[in-house]
Amino acid sequence: ALATILPDKLILGLEIRAKVTEYVRLRIAALRKENPGQYQNCSVLRSNTMKLMPHFFRKSSLDKIFFCFPDPHFKKKNHSRRIVAERLLTEYAYFLKDGGRLYTITDVEDLHNWHLKHCRAHPMFREFSDAELEDDPCVKAMYNETEEGKKVERAGTKKYYAVYEKIEFEKVSSTGSGNITAENFFETDQFGVFKKE
Numbered sequence: 001a002l003a004t005i006l007p008d009k010l011i012l013g014l015e016i017r018a019k020v021t022e023y024v025r026l027r028i029a030a031l032r033k034e035n036p037g038q039y040q041n042c043s044v045l046r047s048n049t050m051k052l053m054p055h056f057f058r059k060s061s062l063d064k065i066f067f068c069f070p071d072p073h074f075k076k077k078n079h080s081r082r083i084v085a086e087r088l089l090t091e092y093a094y095f096l097k098d099g100g101r102l103y104t105i106t107d108v109e110d111l112h113n114w115h116l117k118h119c120r121a122h123p124m125f126r127e128f129s130d131a132e133l134e135d136d137p138c139v140k141a142m143y144n145e146t147e148e149g150k151k152v153e154r155a156g157t158k159k160y161y162a163v164y165e166k167i168e169f170e171k172v173s174s175t176g177s178g179n180i181t182a183e184n185f186f187e188t189d190q191f192g193v194f195k196k197e
Helices: 018-034 049-055 076-081 086-095 109-121 137-144 147-155 169-173
Strands: 011-015 042-046 062-068 096-106 125-127 160-166
Touching (some): 011 018, 018 042, 049 086, 062 137, 086 109, 096 109, 109 160, 137 147, 137 160
Parallel strands (some): 011 042
Antiparallel strands (some): 096 160, 125 160
């Protein structure tokens, strides 16, 4: 869906599961065959995004990052494997251009709350309001056009989404309680930092 919404942009899907990657590759090939000249701006690559993104992208090179129905890793011991986490959000901020957008969608309310908690706590991201997202065609595509989104719709399950803007570093460092430095970046109760009593 994004290939037609953003025809002048390059779109790369990164997926860790081989079967899903192959399904998407074949789907893109079929769409190209059915629609000559279209869908030339999108592709898919099998990769572990959590480990290998720095090998693919430069600083401030991405306009948008989408996390569509990621693995919820329900067990608490596996929460560190969730693709939206404190340490990874800093990487995503590094790859996004100033004003770039980070999109999340899931059908698991607990995971959505996890996304909200961690993205809201990160100093480089600002959550968009529903009113700000009304005219964003990417939200509609993510919600209605993804294969997983359609599957969730057929099952009658609720979908939860949020979108965040990457804030310019200069704005982050000049707001709040003074400049962000190495000494005050990890404040208490943020990013897993807690005071010992």
